[in-house]
Amino acid sequence: MELDEDSMRLIDQFGVSLIDPDEIKNTKVNEITFFRRGVIFGHQGLDLIIKAINEKKPWAVMSGIKPSGSFHIGSFMTASEIIALQKIGARAYYCIADIESWEDNGITFEESINDTVDNLADVLALGLDIKRAYIWRQSEEDIVKKTPYIISKFITTNMMKGIYGDKSFGMYMANLVQVGDILLPQIKDEPMPTIVPVGIDQAPHLRLTRDLTKKYSEKFFLPAASFHFLLAGLDGSPKMSKRYPNSYFTFNEPIKSIKKKIMNAFTGGRDTVQEQREKGGIPEICMVLKLEYFLFVEDDKYIADCYKKCKAGELLCGDHKNKCVEIVTKFIEEHKKKKEKLIDTAREILNL
Template identity: 25%
Template sequence: MDRLELIKRNVQEIVTEGELEELLNKKEAPRAYVGYEPSGKIHMGHVLTVNKLIDLQKAGFEITVLLADVHAYLNRKGTLEEVRKIADYNKRCFIALGLDKEKTNFVYGSDYQLGAEYMLNVLKLSRAVTLNRARRSMDEVGRAMDDPTVSQMVYPLMQAIDIAMLGVDIAVGGIDQRKIHMLARENLKNLGFETPICIHTPILLGLDGTKMASSKENFISVDDTEEEIYKKLKKAYCKIGDTEENPILALFRYHIFPRYETVVIERPEKFGGNITYMSYEEMENAFVAESVHPMDLKNSAAKYINEILDTVRKVLL
């Protein structure tokens, strides 16, 4: 797979592709980052952007991971001390998932976001962005946005300034980050900074085919046990013929195929024996043609996900 193909695989949107191609021609080692609000449960949604960072690392990018403790604090997720502690745990998870420890630059928000230069930039940006726009940019990111706090209006401004101050060419994130990224793209130039390229990954559905939510426990997180994963996947939504909203197929597409050259679905002889797929598309076609059964996919998905998470479990012990 060539560099551009690797970067583009499994992404929902690149803003813009032309700018990306230009960047690749211009720079040998461009810089990209993802920011994460520290979270007690790192789930497969987080892992999807980690996978993209690993792709970018393979494509020669320099990677920064922002452990966004101040952002989590502004988003009313806990005290600064609490979120900072969770950030340490998250860092260990990300390394265990395959980000190269030597080559990844881990940064805590609180280590640089409280400086004078940073804050002055946030204040400058605050004059250029309307309250309405700041609020809308937080639609899919903010907690309890029916009654937002001022801190949640500062949040997107700081995220935009992060892009500038971390000196990255590319901001990576789920498609839920889109409105904040657009705000950054429109305003950073006027403050004398480069306009960032943005890469957006899709947002995974929960295992029951509805929106992921911690209250519903409808997702796999990296600290699930082997049995929990078999149990969760066994009852996951995987309707015959449905390829659009199929969380099991999504696991293969976004998590398993990127880490394995070929995927073997194990089946008893009497159901046709094992089948090997060389690509996600090949598996999806077989699923549509009903030549592979949801139950067989579920069992194999559990086996592969457990294999992937085994290294994480060992590191977290």
């Protein structure tokens, strides 16, 4: 996988370090598929996390979801990273960004409740351990609502425009609330290294948060971040987007719809079966393989075999799609059963 020009610009501009596979090879984080496969390609402050793990000291992972629709592939990636980090020792902190949902999408707090419960049930079904997690709604958490007032004395309107562009004042406030989200583990509990899994497009926001952290408290650790590649659209569009319905699927979609989208996914196949057998496919651009590589297959041997057989012309796109459909739909069906049993638990956690 290669980084595009915009990503490289953000890496250079905001001081993101690329991850060297050799440097993490013998660490606990390398047990996580996203790190081992290079899906997470960059970081800020990962050394603090590794040090805390090695010294058996407290550390945290913080992220969340904007309750503006059904749980989708992008939500799945971030939630999976949080759960994987929790499994190797992190305290998990999960935010329901309903203030952002209001400012960005015009969804009131009351209107977002159904998605809030539904989204959280999805995360619980994926395996988040609620005994070692703190979960909050922005609109109900005093810590994050107070933070903008504490840190705003260090910020000017021009600074916010420089980072986020010309936005409404409400969006600027929502971004400062997110600073509170990231600092919450240290404000609420104790100073400790905290990692935030994000896409590279969030590098400017992490820079702002890191710049403001020491102004909030000299005792705090600078928040760390891991940066992951973003999946392109299943249909070959540059990114997954609601504007392109065939570019992604949600976990609430009918299985038939998910199957259809995978069967129509963009691949690196040749024009004819004969040509593919003779020349081999181009797995590097195949969205079916990327869907498995990023999210749905943990078996490295399976991924390597698919890549090799595609290159050799031994694996045809139709056969690969059928196998991927089998893997994904089985996962989604089992997930839905688990989720259904956890709706009430999600409501209890959120006091809804």
